[in-house]
Amino acid sequence: MIDLAQARRDGEWLRIPLPDPRPEGLADGTHPHDVRRRLIADGILPEKWLNRLFSVGGIRLENGVLSLKAFPPHDWTDHPLLAGRGEPARAEVLHEDDWCLVLFKPAGMPVHPAYPGMGGTLDEAAVRHVLQAGDPLPVRHIHRLDADTSGPVLYAKNDLAQLRLDEAMREKRIERRYLAIVHGAPRPRAGTIDAPIGKDRGRSPRRRVQPGGDRAVTHYETVKEAGDLALVRVRLETGRTHQIRVHFSHIGHPLLGDTLYGAPPDPRLSHQALHGESLCFPHPWTGRQIAVQAPRPRWFEAAMRRAGL
Incomplete structure (x- = not known):
C-alpha cells in the first residue's frame, strides 16, 4: 500500500517512496500509463488530476520512488x-x-x-x-x-x-466564522436564519431575501449585548453574496455601519462591522484539519470599545 504521508516535495516534483515488497503493478520500469491506471484503481488520488499529469509527462517510477509533477511553476510574466x-x-x-x-x-x-x-x-x-x-x-x-x-x-x-x-x-467542509456588531438584540440569542437570497433588481449591488433565490443558511449566537448594539458570532453554512449582511437586515438587525442594508450612518465607521475571525479546512494532501485564526483589526476593536462590547 502506498503511504502518502511519506511524500516529500522536490522542486516541481512530489516524491513518494514505495514500500518493499513493491505494490503489484508498481515495479521499476512500469510504463507511466500503467502507473496511472493503478493509481486510479486505488482511488487515493483524483482521476482528473492523474490524467492531467500523465498528459504532460508528470508521472514517473524510478528506483522505488513514485514521482508526480505536482508543483509546476506558473508563468506570471505580463499577467x-x-x-x-x-x-x-x-x-x-x-x-x-x-x-x-x-x-x-x-x-x-x-x-x-x-x-x-x-x-x-x-x-x-x-x-x-x-x-x-x-x-x-x-x-x-x-x-x-x-x-x-x-x-x-x-x-x-x-x-x-x-x-x-x-x-x-x-461539500461544506470548510468552516468560516465571523464576528459582527449588529443593531438591536437578536431574539432568540442563538439561532439559524434559513432564507433564500437573490439579486435586488434595479438596486445593484444589493441582494435581498426573496422566494426563488439561492438557499442561504446562517447560524449565529449572541456574544454580548450593550445598549442598542450586540456582538454576534456567525457561522456560514452557505456562501451567498452579502449573506450575513442580508440575513441580519432581514431579521431587523442590520450590521453597524452597513448603510446599504438599512443601518444609519456611523461617522466613525465607513463600512459594515464584519470581520472573519477563523477558517477551518481539510488539508488538500494530508486531510487533517487546519484551523486559522485572524486577529481582530484595530477598527473593529475600536468599534467594540465605543459600543461597550
Whole structure:
C-alpha cells in the first residue's frame, strides 16, 4: 500500500517512496500509463488530476520512488494581476505550506480585480508573495470576502489543492466564522436564519431575501449585548453574496455601519462591522484539519470599545 504521508516535495516534483515488497503493478520500469491506471484503481488520488499529469509527462517510477509533477511553476510574466498602478498590494500570511496559503484580507481591499489590470487586490498580493518567495506557483482563491469585510482568505497553490479544496467548499467542509456588531438584540440569542437570497433588481449591488433565490443558511449566537448594539458570532453554512449582511437586515438587525442594508450612518465607521475571525479546512494532501485564526483589526476593536462590547 502506498503511504502518502511519506511524500516529500522536490522542486516541481512530489516524491513518494514505495514500500518493499513493491505494490503489484508498481515495479521499476512500469510504463507511466500503467502507473496511472493503478493509481486510479486505488482511488487515493483524483482521476482528473492523474490524467492531467500523465498528459504532460508528470508521472514517473524510478528506483522505488513514485514521482508526480505536482508543483509546476506558473508563468506570471505580463499577467494582468501584476499590471496595476501604484503601491503593490501586500497582505499578512496567516498560514502557508507547499499546498495552500491563507492571507489576511484587510477591509477595503477586494479579493479579485473588477477589471483587467486593477491593482490593490488580495489576488495580486498572493501572486507577489509567491514570486518574492521564488516559488511562482499558480495561486487561486477558494472563497471570497466582501471588499469591506476583513478576515482570512484561502488560496490553493497547485491543481490538486484546488480540486480538493473546491470539493471541500461544495461539500461544506470548510468552516468560516465571523464576528459582527449588529443593531438591536437578536431574539432568540442563538439561532439559524434559513432564507433564500437573490439579486435586488434595479438596486445593484444589493441582494435581498426573496422566494426563488439561492438557499442561504446562517447560524449565529449572541456574544454580548450593550445598549442598542450586540456582538454576534456567525457561522456560514452557505456562501451567498452579502449573506450575513442580508440575513441580519432581514431579521431587523442590520450590521453597524452597513448603510446599504438599512443601518444609519456611523461617522466613525465607513463600512459594515464584519470581520472573519477563523477558517477551518481539510488539508488538500494530508486531510487533517487546519484551523486559522485572524486577529481582530484595530477598527473593529475600536468599534467594540465605543459600543461597550
